[in-house]
Amino acid sequence: MFSFIFILFLLNIITNYSLISNKKFIISDEYLGNTGKHLFHFVHITDIHISHFGHADRIQQFEQFCNQIIKTLVKPQVTIVTGDLVNSVSSSVDRLFGTEQYEEEWTIYRDVLIRTNVTAYTKWLDIKGNHDAFMDPDPDSSKSFYRIYSHQGHNHSGSYEYTLRTKDDDSYSFVAVDMCPRPGIGRPFNFLGHINKKEMKILKKLYEKTKNSTSTIFFGHYPLSFTYSNGLDQIMKNGIVYLNGHLHSGIKHLYARHSNGLLELELGDWKDKRRFRILTIDSGLLSFEDFRFNQPIYAIISNPKAAKFLTLREPFYRISQSTHIRIVIFSNLSIQNVIISIDEQYIGSAIQSKDNQNLFILPWNTNLYNDENLHKIFVEIKDIENNTVTLQHEFSLSLPTITKWNRSKLILTIHQPTFGFIILISSLCIYIFVLLYYRYQAKQNSCPWYFGYR
Structure with a gap:
């Protein structure tokens, strides 16, 4: 009888150990294991600058990008386009300040999306940039070219969100942040972004709607340091990243991690550099690489993360x-x-x-x-x-x-309007000091003659 009880006891131990071992295996392989579970990827492109003044190769390769990268190779469930869809710049001698909305450029953008049918293969999330709002008296109007010809403009005049739920029970929220000034003005006066009270109320509602998502991705045209608006820290406190363009990567690798933990990643333009970005979220960890179009291989290390x-x-x-x-x-x-x-x-x-x-x-x-x-x-x-x-x-x-960070920290973490104001005031102070110095020197040089004459 004792032997029988002892055997049952051993069997119970072996069974429990087996269950625990299997459970541990499942837990350890649930995240970052040997399967594609909890792995998600999407694509980012910015500053396309479609123009009807030449640059046919820019449009042709953008169409190839839609067909070859989005539809055929990478096949992302989501593609975000962070503004400057069109160029809206005059071809005349006044190219520096000559800005205008050209309907032909907008129809080219729309026709590429229609011809490729790319929006049937990916959730195409586009938002306007400063070039898309040049000289637009009412960007929120249904008559605005952005509202008529962009993919998301039909339903959204400004900020909006899209949430994707996967078979792994993960939810990924994409929040578009519209910082374009209203009404739209020309160069160089809309180089800095701004969010008015109406738009901020919309963003607060989007924050409440997305705060329980597995991962929240914010995107917009302007870098955060190039906006006058306050309150975005609170709006983005649950986000893992803010993606943008606008600066055309004049400085390479324009990335920053803010003191509150938010990543900000600026992307080089499609206009001249033909750049795009592939991002992965692997078990909640975001990784990315920036690529040039027409590379033979596109790859990202998703674990271990940089x-x-x-x-x-x-x-x-x-x-x-x-x-x-x-x-x-x-x-x-x-x-x-x-x-x-x-x-x-x-x-x-x-x-x-x-x-x-x-x-x-x-x-x-x-x-x-x-x-x-x-x-x-x-x-x-x-x-x-x-x-x-x-x-x-x-x-x-x-x-x-x-x-260690490179010059990105200076560009993306220092508030540029304030920095510019400080530079302006400092320049004025230096200018006044120089004038006073030379006036003092002139007075000193004239003093002996003055007293001798007297």
Whole structure:
């Protein structure tokens, strides 16, 4: 009898251990594991500047982008377009200040969307930029070209939101922030954005509507430092990123992490540089890469995420609990090899995930790197025609690591209207000081003659 009870006891222990082991496996593989679960990607493009004064290649390649990148290769569920859809600039000698709304440019933009039927393949979220509002007396009017010819303008005159729910029970909210001045004015007076009280009330409602989403992405044309408006910190407090354009990447890699944890990522233009961005949200962690059109391979390291973009607004602890390194790859040709090294030591070759053809995975032991130090991951990707792409960045498995920033911090984190005002006042003070100095010098030089005459 005792032996029978003892056997039952052992069976109970073995059963419970098996259940616990399986549960642990499910938990560990739920996020950042060997499947495509909780992996989401989308595309960002900005500053298209469609013009009817030449630049036919710009329009032709934009159409190719819609057909080849959006519809065929990357196939994002969401594509965001952050303004300056059209150019609205005169071709005359007054190009610096000559601005006007040209209906022909708007019809070209609309016709590209119709010909490619791209909006049937992705949720096309466009919003106006300062060029789209040049000399528009009433941008909110149904007669505004943006309202007539853009994709979202039919339903939204300004800010709006779109929420996508996935089969993994994740919800991704995209909030468009319209900062264009009303009424629309010409160059250079709408270079800075502004949100009026009416638009702020709309944004507060959108905040309430999206605050419980898995991830919230804000996007608009103007960088936050180029707006007069207050209150956006509160509106965006649940967002993981704010995406914008406007500056055309005069400074490369114009990215910043604000003191409140919000990432701000400016993107180079389509107009001259033919740039676009692919972003992934992998188990709540946002990663991205900026690309030029017509590259053979587009790839992003989604785990481990780059240390300089880690933020407390994301569940960064999942990196240390992850079971696999994860690389998201889009290529027209079959991938031959994905070689991964960490700290100059070969780790292995990633293989294609069983349920997502764009995801390549490699098991790893996070305990080897969970030491509060920065480590460098290096990935070499090669397709069957030997086209090769390399990716690398520093990562950390502990607290979000503060890393050095370039000039982006000056541009994106300092309030430019205030900075400009300080420069103006400082210049006036220097000018007055110089005038007083030379007046004093002149008076000193004239004094001996003056007293001698007297």
